[in-house]
Amino acid sequence: MTTIKLTSPVDGSIYAERTALSVDQAHAAAARAKAAQKDWAARPLADRMALVQAGVAELNKMSDRMVQEIAWQMGRPTRYGGEFGGMNERSEYMLSIAPEALAPMIVEDSDKMDRRIERDPHGVILVIAPWNYPYMTAMNTIVPALIAGNAVMLKHASQTLLVGEMIAEAMHAGGIPADVFQNVVLDHAGTESLIAARCFGFVNFTGSVGGGRAIEKAAAGTFTSLGLELGGKDPAYVMEDADLDWAVDVLMDGAMFNAGQCCCGIERIYVHDSLYDAFVEKAVAWVKALKLGNPFDAETTLGPMANARFAATVRDQVAEAVAAGAKAMIDPALFPADDGGAYLAPQILTNVDHSMRVMMEESFGPVVGIMPVKDDAQTLELMNDSPYGLTASLWTGDVDRAFEIGRQIETGTVFLNRADYLDPAICWTGCKDTGRGGALSVLGYHAVTRPKSYHLRKVKS
Template identity: 30%
Template sequence: MATVNPATGETVKTFAPFSAEEVAERLSAAVDAYHEHRTTSFTHRKKLLLTAARLLEEEQEDVARTITLEMGKTLAASRAETAKCVKAMRWYAEHAEGLLADEHPAEADVADSGAVSVLVRYRPLGPVLAVMPWNFPLWQVVRFAAPALMAGNVGLLKHASNVPQTALYIEELFRRAGFPEGCFQTLLIGSSEVDAVLRDERIAAATLTGSEPAGRAVASTAGDTVKKTVLELGGSDPYLVLPSADLERAARVGVTARVQSNGQSCIAAKRFIVHAEVYEPFVRDFVARMSALTVGDPTDEGTDVGPLSSEQGRRSLEELVDDARAHGAAVLCGGGRPRGLTDGWYYEPTVLAGVTPDMRIHHEEAFGPVATLYPVADLDEAIRTANDTPFGLSSNVWTEDAEERRRCVRDLEAGGVYFNGMTASHPGFPFGGVKRSGYGRELAGHGIREFCNATTVWQGESATP
């Protein structure tokens, strides 16, 4: 467990992993906290979560600098991530009670069942294990923690090993806000220890955001132990540009959609599928904008793209680009390490054309600032190309044509379709994918109910007059 500055490669601080005894103590504390927390009122939980939001807002700059130090995104991006977490906490504090309000079936169905009354009540499940990634080290956790805590659950966080300071801060934040001891705890453990924790009978369910292999491992264990899971895995999101699009906006937003979090985002637009009629002007503008990005120190306010999070991450990205180049792809810009940045794990914003199915990058997720281009003849080919991936997290479509929008909503295999804009999660909308991008939903009412027991409460006629 270590903070290693991606901009320099320097190991800043190390942390000793928890012993088996420490993990067991925290699991017991989670159970004790759950029995207390589950009986509290929504009004009480709301007060605590709003306090956490206020504390985080007050500490935004320090938290943002920690995020940047640990995983390398620009300070501007880290500040925006922190602000988004504050927004989500406040959203769930205000909406949770309504989202989990008792539901009353139709009177005809109640009467047909022979009941005097029937209601559906949402009750918490218990301690939930959250296995979270480093690319949005605060947001990924908060978008689980805020609804889970408001529902009456408690959380145990196994965060990525390269963001330990952020992980420990989150635990301390909820404690300082007044949540009971053990209500939200960080486990400093390695990936190899997740299986044993998930198998522990004190864990009721799990949520994971991360790689497909990690998702398979958690899903397998959860299936073996019959525990509920929500998985948000990789993505290779398409970005369709059709003839009626505003090309200038599509190119400008497309750059942001590709390089957000230094290109290390599951919902980043990765495959740019462009109609032949507008391919050349779009590509010309898009490549010019990608080439103009400033790569450098993420703490410099003028930097657009910081380093990748790890040396291995850069090596994996280089292998994908080198493989594409070897199989005939054209590198329109970038394609290597920036000159003059000898320390840290930087990679140039890159655009590849001529990508074919025999290239690894056609099928694998490029986790870095690398975009691939696909010219298509018509909407049918655009949709086929967009769906030609094992992933299905989200999608972006630029068009002013109502029929094209209808077709895309009907036919794109993804958890979201965003028209004339880039994919971005919001606390009010469900978020998640299909195919190998996972299952279940986070955020909105869908997310808070994922880890609830929808309990049918049926009342028959009393025997007493």
């Protein structure tokens, strides 16, 4: 039996541990989900919606507990509260569009023919959720999957073991049957065994590129539908007519919030020559105002990274860049809480280029590189010089120019004068090594269902 241990970044203690299901237990859980799904799908859509809404409401009742446990599990400062704002916004929107999104597409309904396309649930869906936004990212798929008539098995990240338990507690309290929604603790072998055995009609994974490859390998030959949101190295382009103060405020927040552990966090910034010096000066002042410390301290604005090994990756990238000629703009001594472990001082790097890992590989930490650029053509080349494509952020007052540039960027989402936000009405998607598939919006319902066509010739007796 495998024991999954959760090491808290707050103090390095073992905060929780759970025993992973054996392969046989995991397959039995999947069989229960499959057996329960038919009755769940047979319920009227309005009933499923009401039960999911009730489950979300139950989760909201746990807000105080959520905030404290998130801090212990992955280090987010309690001053920022839980994830209810984003989670509720997304859940409410997906509930509001469900009848339209799942309605049949009627091609013909005459006295002679009925031709239509309906949306059928996949059956059982596996959601493999990440630790950085453990509620919002999980609920992105859980809510539409259940509403569409699927059974759901949730495997949460080891760093946020308790989140899955809380979501299951809330969903069951709201009335969703225990076998329709299951939180399962699985190791890699158990997860891969279930996928390879074709236990799921759809697997949604949010995590690393390496993890995505392992999912694809496990699913090879099963023809299981996959949704994969993987790495990112999201760029921003600050043009010569940008609102400088607004750009600095939003982009630095996008680079540093949650200790830089955001899927669509800003990891590289390209600033027009004419604004470069002023941007860097203001950005440095912005970062120096942060307070690194214990996440339970009300004054803390930057908590520890979720795990010391994640912080070690960022430290290595920064050290390599500096050794290659980059300039570190932030003196770590300004952040005495930096302990060489999970607590990591934020950093801004200048004199960087694309030969450095910090500008090419995902950092997922509180560091950002800033480069001067001369024009749109040079910036486009730099923005697209990446194996990833999740979001890109443009800063200009010229909307037409933004569209022209945006259509040439290899990315899933283009932001204008904003960054680091998921609009539930717009599909969340990516390209290249960022993965495949889409969540949220009407297309989010398409991901958790499959089209089924009906071509009926009406014969009169």
